Amino acid sequence: MGRDDVVQVAGHGGALGADAFLARFGDVLSTRGFAVAQLAVGAGLFAFSFTLDSKKARERAAAGETPGRLRRWRERAVGTERGSAPALAGLALTMGLAEVATMLPYLAAIGLVSTAGLGRPEAAGLLVAYCVVMVLPALVLTAGRVVASRLVERPLRRIDAWLTRNAASATAWIVGVVGFLVARDALGRLGMM
Template structure:
């Protein structure tokens, strides 16, 4: 894997750290849960990471099969044009994405471990359709013809980076206790108000990345 590709995929992973739903659930649990907080939150985050990792593997293998269906003469040009079109559409759509000032973030209905797993799947299903950085990273790795031993650990690293902010919040909460109460409240309000804006920014940035990356192969 080239350093340029690794840098781009790493940047997309950092962008995916701004997931409003996953952060929103984490903040809610930190503010409301008193018993077995760490275990419940880690079950939730593990479910989210496992879901995205499985989706990533499916798409990597599926895209690889589709790409090999084309001849080597047309493969790069066709894929590059598709990436260019998707990038342009994402960039344009980012200006029209609804930026509502209040969004209801998912919350657990009970405190059991099974409810944390169910919440993880629910959050992942809600966000997977708007996981533009993740799918852009998968597309870039697929078009680069990486071997399994190259893209598999990259997917693992991507998903670890994606759930890193909630883990950092949990660590700070465990270390600082009540000191984190007010910052978490402010973060919860901001996430509830501006989740639409975060997705809009993601769409525009990913769109630009796809556009510039595809120009070299047209």
């Protein structure tokens, strides 16, 4: 894959800066060294996914246990006592920072939009709609918690319990699939597939 192939991914309309990014870093992204590093990252993520869903982690989740400090922080974030607002703000900030590191779906959406041959207004509108769809569930749950806290507290507790039981397994699958896809792409770029 050459520089022109990488830059071509930017597509028509620039996909809101993707072409500028690829034009600037396309040479680096298409090097063999970058592909080898990408393969190492993908293989590392795939291997790491097996540690996330260990037998011990499943047993703790089944028992409803979370590590001490994490459990206390989590209780402050979802609690109604005084001091929960700063904990919730800390949780939101942490999740925002985590989202920066885990924005693969958004980058994939930019890639799809950029190769669809849309103009800038259509591409921008599509990405805004994508962002709204991704944020809407959190906004609805937050509004429900604020407006009708007594009504939604019980269902939210049940959802929380289910998520707590299944979080390790779901995270392991996500990390494993992302690792596999990153490694597979690198293998293809290295001519090994």
